[in-house]
Amino acid sequence: MQAKNIISDQELQAKLIAGEESAFAALYDRYSQMITAYIKRFVNSSDLADDLTQEVFIKVWQCKSKLDEVKSIKAYLLIMARNHTLNSLKKAMRFDVAMAEVIGSFVEQRNETEEELLSKEYLNFLNKALSELPYRTREIFRLCRQEGKSYDEVAFAMGISRNAVKNHMVSSMKILSASVKKDLGISLSILLTLFLKS
Known part of the structure; x- marks a missing residue:
């Protein structure tokens, strides 16, 4: 030292x-x-x-x-x-x-026409990405994310375990997230916020 x-x-x-x-x-x-x-x-x-x-x-x-x-x-x-x-x-x-x-400026200045076009574009993309998922996974995603049902409610409705619902959701989120990031350059959470806010 x-x-x-x-x-x-x-x-x-x-x-x-x-x-x-x-x-x-x-x-x-x-x-x-x-x-x-x-x-x-x-x-x-x-x-x-x-x-x-x-x-x-x-x-x-x-x-x-x-x-x-x-x-x-x-x-x-x-x-x-x-x-x-x-x-x-x-x-x-x-x-x-x-x-x-x-x-802040973007949110204030968007008009309804732009909003509709943007929503349609994102909705079309989301539907296309969802259509590539297996049927059961797609259905579980729709019930959980689009209808806002809990894992327990979906498990009961479909006659499967809560854990199975969770596994399907994790799988679908991974696939959708990669697809959204690659094709749209935004995160899945942003897309879902835009799509599910109405």
Whole structure:
């Protein structure tokens, strides 16, 4: 442990400016835990803090030629960590806000004609996908998802066990999910929400 600290921060900085990878490794060993702990105060997630720490050190390496202007490498790392973390959080928030606005706008602006066309397209796709399932599986899916019956009610109506109903549903959901994702590029849950909401 002492070997790492024999070289001063100033010497480490000079070697880093010269492009010595061993100096970068030494810097990472010396300060990565401190930077991760600091970032974690902002993001409250160990995995995210680890990722952001890696990104901070990559930026330091990429901008090593500017380090000759830096008086304290430790202070520089902390400032860089704070700025990078805040910028990343702002971007993430902007993305969430933008997505919420797009979805909100889409819901508000849809008219009945578009809604009908979209529903017909999705309904046709769902019916086609369902028609490829075995008859009993298709019937169980229809009763559970389209009529909203419970597994117990379907089991009683069809004279089979609740477990058999569950197995048919798991099978149909897997097949439909793969088909919807492949052909429509959306998740099955989104399709079912659009289809079953009326």
